[in-house]
Amino acid sequence: MTDHLELNHNGTELLEKIKNRSATIGVVGLGYVGLPLAVEKAKAGYRVIGFDVQQKRADMVNQGINYIGDVVDEELKSIVKEGKLVATTDYSKIEEVDAVAICVPTPLDTYQQPDTSYVESSGKEIARYLHEGMLIVLESTTYPGTTEEVLKPILEAGDLKCGEDFFLAYSPERVDPGNKFYNTKNTPKVVGGMTQACTAIASELYRGVLEGDVHQVSSPAVAEMEKILENTFRHINIALANEMAILCNKMGIDVWEVIDAAATKPYGFMAFYPGPGLGGHCIPIDPFYLTWKAREYNYHTRLIELAGEINNGMPEFVVNKAMYALNGEGKALRGSKIAILGVAYKKDIDDVRESPVLNIIEMLNNEGAELIVCDPHVTSFRSCNTVLESVALTQEVLEEADLVMITTDHSAFDYEMISQKSNVVFDTRNALKNYPKPNKYVKL
Helix, strand or coil, X not given: CCCCCCCCHHHHHHHHHHHCCCCEEEEECCCCCHHHHHHHHHHCCCEEEEECCCHHHHHHHHCCCCCCCCCCHHHHHHHHHCCCEEEECCHHXXXXXXXXXXXXXXXXXXXXXXXXXXXXXXXXXXXHCCCCCEEEEECCCCCCCHHHHHHHHHHCCCCCCECCCEEEEECCCXXXXXXXXXXXXXXXXXXXXXXXXXXXXXXXXXXXXCCCCEEEECCHHHHHHHHHHHHHHHHHHHHHHHHHHHHHHHHCCCHHHHHHHHCCCCCCCCCCCCCCCCCCCCCXXXXXXXXXXXXXXXXXXXXXXXXXXXXXXXXXXXXXXXXXXXXXXXXXXXXXXXXXXXXXXXXXXXXXXXXXXXXXXXXXXXXXXXXXXXXXXXXXXXXXXXXXXXXXXXXXXXXXXXXXXXXXXXXXXXXXXXXXXXXXXXXCCCCCCCCCCCCCEEEC
């Protein structure tokens, strides 16, 4: 809260604009994080300008055409029609905004090192049009120190000083694509600013937009680290579930039954489940920001790196198990027809970023298998430098396949038909848990 905090003229004026909804808000990057955030800010009554380097995205937004699953089509159309949200590739319009959120990708490069080039280029564009009384919030997931060591010097390259002339904070995105309950609006926010004033002003903006609580921390580095901790926690626990699956497979024990039994304990246990590998832009990538940063302090994050080895090895484990399943039918992997059910990295979304299924498809292709891919949410995707098309799942597809592999447990799949019409099913997601099992049924 800002009740007992002394703000200078720039801070007081900006805070008043935020409170009375007269502030114009910018969002840089209109992807899975940026567009939902821009929509929520517009719905809260602010005038919002969305910035993106892709003209196609800007045009779609300005036409009210939605391309992100977590955005409601009608809400986007309504706020665009009312003039509350416009999109552009013209970064000079940053001059018009009072606050801007940076929601751009932070991938790893070919050497598994953080690539902050998108953050840096966004910061440079903002710096060209930075003015007094402006708030900048970085939301992209990154390593501790990015806001202070990378973004702040770019913004201070001119005559304006952080914490006095403009305000800078970090607030990690917590988007969970496909989550039916938690979304941008109701997920709690963590905010850490370069100064107390930066934290307070950024927090006030989020309180005016979101329903979730706003938790203030003492610095951007704390907020950056907590985001890494969130995803590293999941990364490591999924690796444990995957290693248990590998061991249970050798011992002839159903790992899914084991986990369900353990989950009956009302304390001290949280259920994580195995799968064909990790996907998405967060869990497979974020922990390695920390691994890279730790080297600066002569420390090796052994547990994180070992978890990465286990998770990265799951696609190969899946392919090998598919081969054994076919061998049991007297068939070689080469020349066998395999139906891949699901290419998205998780159920009920269209996101294939870092999907382990892409690796599985590439391995199966290299072994000479004939593949057909079915995904109700993904029409096409790129694999092996080729654009592949997804087809509808039909009875004929199932009957003609030597092996049906469930790689993503989409709700739209007809699991009864899969069970009844498939010759051999390899279920990597335990999707047939509550359905009759086919005669030849293999689980991860």
